[in-house]
Amino acid sequence: MSNENIFYPHVSVDCVVFGFDGEKLKVILIERxxxxxxxxxxxxxxPGSLIFNEEDLDVSANRVLTELTGxxxxxxxxxxxxxxxxxxxxxxxxxxxxxxxxxKIGRIITTGYVAMVKIDRKLQFNSDTTTxxxxxxxxxxxxxxxxxxxxxxxxxxxxxxxxxEIQPHLLFELLPTKxxxxxxxxxYDVINQVKSDVRNFQKKVAQMPYVVALDELEKGVxxxxxxxxxxxx
Amino acid sequence: MSNENIFYPHVSVDCVVFGFDGEKLKVILIERxxxxxxxxxxxxxxPGSLIFNEEDLDVSANRVLTELTGxxxxxxxxxxxxxxxxxxxxxxxxxxxxxxxxxKIGRIITTGYVAMVKIDRKLQFNSDTTTxxxxxxxxxxxxxxxxxxxxxxxxxxxxxxxxxEIQPHLLFELLPTKxxxxxxxxxYDVINQVKSDVRNFQKKVAQMPYVVALDELEKGVxxxxxxxxxxxx
DNA sequence: GCAAAAGTGTTTCTACTACACCCATGG
DNA sequence: CCATGGGTGTAGTAGAAACACTTTTGC
Numbered sequence: 001m002s003n004e005n006i007f008y009p010h011v012s013v014d015c016v017v018f019g020f021d022g023e024k025l026k027v028i029l030i031e032r033x034x035x036x037x038x039x040x041x042x043x044x045x046x047p048g049s050l051i052f053n054e055e056d057l058d059v060s061a062n063r064v065l066t067e068l069t070g071x072x073x074x075x076x077x078x079x080x081x082x083x084x085x086x087x088x089x090x091x092x093x094x095x096x097x098x099x100x101x102x103x104k105i106g107r108i109i110t111t112g113y114v115a116m117v118k119i120d121r122k123l124q125f126n127s128d129t130t131t132x133x134x135x136x137x138x139x140x141x142x143x144x145x146x147x148x149x150x151x152x153x154x155x156x157x158x159x160x161x162x163x164x165e166i167q168p169h170l171l172f173e174l175l176p177t178k179x180x181x182x183x184x185x186x187x188y189d190v191i192n193q194v195k196s197d198v199r200n201f202q203k204k205v206a207q208m209p210y211v212v213a214l215d216e217l218e219k220g221v222x223x224x225x226x227x228x229x230x231x232x233x
Numbered sequence: 234m235s236n237e238n239i240f241y242p243h244v245s246v247d248c249v250v251f252g253f254d255g256e257k258l259k260v261i262l263i264e265r266x267x268x269x270x271x272x273x274x275x276x277x278x279x280p281g282s283l284i285f286n287e288e289d290l291d292v293s294a295n296r297v298l299t300e301l302t303g304x305x306x307x308x309x310x311x312x313x314x315x316x317x318x319x320x321x322x323x324x325x326x327x328x329x330x331x332x333x334x335x336x337k338i339g340r341i342i343t344t345g346y347v348a349m350v351k352i353d354r355k356l357q358f359n360s361d362t363t364t365x366x367x368x369x370x371x372x373x374x375x376x377x378x379x380x381x382x383x384x385x386x387x388x389x390x391x392x393x394x395x396x397x398e399i400q401p402h403l404l405f406e407l408l409p410t411k412x413x414x415x416x417x418x419x420x421y422d423v424i425n426q427v428k429s430d431v432r433n434f435q436k437k438v439a440q441m442p443y444v445v446a447l448d449e450l451e452k453g454v455x456x457x458x459x460x461x462x463x464x465x466x
Numbered sequence: 467g468c469a470a471a472a473g474t475g476t477t478t479c480t481a482c483t484a485c486a487c488c489c490a491t492g493g
Numbered sequence: 494c495c496a497t498g499g500g501t502g503t504a505g506t507a508g509a510a511a512c513a514c515t516t517t518t519g520c
Binding site: 197200204221224 | 482483484485490492
């Protein structure tokens, strides 16, 4: 093995955090401002950062997510590592990296993590320069994000679609504690890219022992109020 | 962001190559010899190595697999990255790394790839010190491999189980060009950890347009010869 | 002729699909 | 009173599971 070919890349984690607003799938992005020849340029990126020495990847993902969004105790699941040498070749990204890290960055290999959280959780920031916000996943797909973050989000989506198929319980991570069957159905349809039949879906839910009906109805809707349910164990 | 915490780990790839001998699931391992205080110690590891500068992860996995096993043009699929700081803490592994790489190794983050190949492909080596051999996956689980390679294999197994469920066509990567339905069923059962009913399985295969019967029977078996089939597109 | 694996049909049960109308509420 | 979404049952179909005996071949 010839040593001159061995490289020491940087390693980072990126978190793709999904939410659901009752209608559409959302993802958390961080605002990024780049000073390019005294022109300020704004765009968005995933919450992510370089890992620390002696820090496990999973631990790093949790730390970074908390630092950049304020979210704590989130279950993050690793889905893929992105290692193309081209992913840090865009001059704008290189500039931003050098400004924020004060390091000479050659190459970054990043590991993607997904999380599914209730959208009503407050996003907080530990620095004034960081702003984390929810964005429509569909809108984001049309935007140009930092690095290869568009691609990372698509892989993340693919991952949660697979995960939800194996563990339907994960859907409830995205719903409020009390939810209607319509909300559950809309979420199910958005994730699986289908259009479920209302009656068949009711039957399906009725057979889920872990979805229990409450003696409580929606309030303030301009139509018949729907019954509320919650997820139990 | 404080720079003193930023680390430059090494990055490697490890390939979990599965095969099937008609009865059991197999995996390729490389013999490793460690000179510990003039005592030679032998154990086994996955084919894997550090990536090169400006080399994409996928490309690296292919290069490493060819270098260590002689296998070319294999479809490798990334499944997970292993980044625990403890994975390179075993003194025996550290010793081996320093002897073979001539580098001072602190930490290695490795990305796992799986492949499924026909077991009759010849394994060749580009150096006398490297020996790649097929091993029973079940036997390997009881052995103590280098680094966290036992764990990597388990994740790889999990990955191919998921993959095969989504794309049953992948099963044929593991079978010889001509195979019997028994072989296909045994493979199916090994991968999915089930025991299929013989008649139901025949029906299932009959409904697979991509499995075509040949006018040819097995030879040299001490019982009624089975019809041969092949996978078509 | 016997050991060993190949091959073959029917019935049952379950899960998914399609489909239309009345109900409750707010404005 | 009307617009909006909530809630309900039945019939048909397709796929999975259970189950036992006869056939072919080598030795």
